[in-house]
Amino acid sequence: MSSSPTLKTAASLPQEVARRRTFAIISHPDAGKTTLTEKLLMYGGAIRSAGTVKGKKSQQFATSDWMEVEKQRGISVASSVMQFEHDGCVINLLDTPGHQDFSEDTYRVLTAVDAALMVIDAAKGVEAQTIKLLEVCRLRRTPVITFINKMDREVRDPLELIDEIEETLGMPCAPITWPIGMGKQFAGVFDLGSERMLKFTPGESRPETDLEVLEGEDHPYLVEHFPIAHATFKEEVEIVREAAESFDHEAFLAGDLSPVFFGSAINNFGVRDILQALVSWAPPPRQREARQRTVRPDDGAFTGIVFKIQANMNPQHRDRIAFLRICSGEYRQGLKARHVRSGKTIRLDHAITFMAQERAHLASAFAGDIIGIPNHGRLRIGDVITEGEVLELEGIPHFSPEIFRMARLNDPLRAKQLNKALLELGEEGTIQVFEPLEKTGMILGAVGQLQFETVAHRLQTEYGVDAAFESVPVHKALWVSSEDIAAMKRFTQANANRLARDAAGTLAFMAPNRSILELTIEKWPEIDFNSTREVGAT
Structure with a gap:
């Protein structure tokens, strides 16, 4: 993300837009969504330790559960926005409420993203909240990546899980990795494309980049140390290769197929594959339909829509922040914009970006980014902000x-x-x-x-x-x-x-x-x- 307040050249706007990946993490409560969020931030270099490590003041600490009522109950009830760079891409990660009572807030967040990461508890399978959220994704044809979590525990048969996802959610699955064993017999995950296995070592403090990679599905280590799990794995992989869908990028982008990964977020295991898939496969910002015309992300003029308003993100200042998805063009500090609903001109001087509780002022942001605008009651959910054009973008749903x-x-x-x-x-x-x-x-x-x-x-x-x-x-x-x-x-x-x-x-x-x-x-x-x-x- 650029720190320069100067206007970019026309050639750089498409390049900046192409670097953006904006996605939401969705799940049923307790599937491990917040843990996975933290681990993605760790691999992206945005934080140094997850929320379970709090002791040292010198360590950078961030967690998406910031509201006091969330800390008391151990659940997510507010949506957080976090931005970081990884492998040449700017990642905008939206952590949504996991509790079903706050599903409407999640629905609104899903209107602001270009892809979704669905987390499923391997012991529980597809749960009610997951079904509701995926229905919204399917309605909007949002590409979905699936992460089956908690393989380090005693869980359900992976073939059974795949069948349940396909039948219940009505979406074909394309396994990218496959687990070898589970619980105490969890040996790791096998990449079906490269035919390499990432060896599992328990312990959430161990970085995944240090884990050992084993070549081939019949590696002597597997045969010697996990003979039963290995034999079961061989049978399952044969079935998967014959019966499962192959990954098709176009079908994924159309929301018609979900690539599936297995792992254990609490142990930093399988997270790197997810992050790489988001960078490689998730789409850059897409065009948006307005009543007047189609708004393309690389249009030169700035356009954005407010999808969420949150108060008291900083309790010391009792502030209210309007979360705005930039749909086209570039935000520049001091931008004079039109508030379409009122017809008035507003000046966008103090836009901010987020890292859970932490925030930083922005000089520049591009289509696909989520920015926060200090709001004193002027902005509402669904409001459109432009550089002068009267546009009515597709609205934000209330139920x-x-x-x-x-x-x-x-x-x-x-x-x-x-x-x-x-x-x-x-x-x-x-x-x-x-x-x-x-x-x-x-x-x-x-x-x-x-x-x-x-x-x-x-x-x-x-x-x-x-x-x-x-x-x-x-x-x-x-x-x-x-x-x-x-x-x-x-x-x-x-x-x-x-x-x-x-x-x-x-x-x-x-x-x-x-x-x-x-x-x-x-x-x-x-x-x-x-x-x-x-x-x-x-």
Whole structure:
């Protein structure tokens, strides 16, 4: 990444864009995603030690789980962005929430990447959250690399795992490496292309670059020390070579095939292969569709879209950062840009890049990069920023919540602070906030209960507001719209007591039960009832 604030020549923009690799890591909780993230950062030279090593102040330490509630629970509930260089490429790595209650945040992150790395626990196989996330990838035809983790434990048969991935996720797999044994009998992984084996040595402090490489699938070391595992491996490899899909780069780029790697992230094993695959196979930034035209990454003019807003990344400053994916051109310090939704000109002076908790100011960034823009309420999720052109990029999805609550203050005098806090959290996408047209108070919508715990924690620690949450008689919230303005006006007047506006001001019908929802939809055929809302510049 260039540190020069000067404008690049036209010839360098395509070169810089071609160097970018922007991907997200997705998984079910506890599959080892955060551990793998740290090990990728280690191999990329971005950190010197993983999160389990904290003692020496001289060592550089970073972990993607930075929010206090994450540390308490040992899970990821916020998305982190990390950038580093490796083998001539600039890697933008987005670590997504692993907990299913925060799946909506992950969906939004997946709109900002060009590839995904799917982590699967070899003992558990394909789990519910993995299926949901891959469905989003398939919908967007995002290339997916699969890493089957925890082979150093007693796990399931690898052939069975491959079959389950293909059947459950509906995606053919092309094994690139294959494990020899598992648990205490885990000898290493065999590269099916080069016919070389990386010998496994337990111990997470051992760098993979120091591991021994054995030539051929019948190496004497395997036959002597792992005779049973070796015999099983020979049988499996024969089946794989006859029945499994061969790797096809074009099919991978089209989202129709996933290369599969085996390893143990906690032991630094198999991670180097993953990083090399991302550099060699993952696509550089791709073009984006706008209502007006196709936006190509090497277009000279700057274009970006806000896909996430996060507050309190630095608790000492109570800051709010808008995460922006650059879709075309180059960011330059001091860039004067158009905020398409408002039509106003804004000056981008203090963009930052991230390394988990650490941040650095940028003089320059290119299409494919993720930059942070300090935000004081001006920017929202889905906002488009350009160098002047009016463009409406494909929006960022919002999904209808499944659980609804109302906040109850333990101190009624803090009502003003509560409303301000909830509106800000709603703009971030931490939780969905609906303000009824005719009733007082705000209705909060979430995918899972943990989101309310996170909101309660942040209300207390960031805003000094002590609140609990009570059930509210809402069965479903559907966004409503109509091309018939008169019909929309009649609908709004007739149903005002069941209508609310979300954080973006969009109208939603708050159905108290299934029967009333069905009757209302039947009664008002001119009105569109939507379970998703695309957020963009309109």
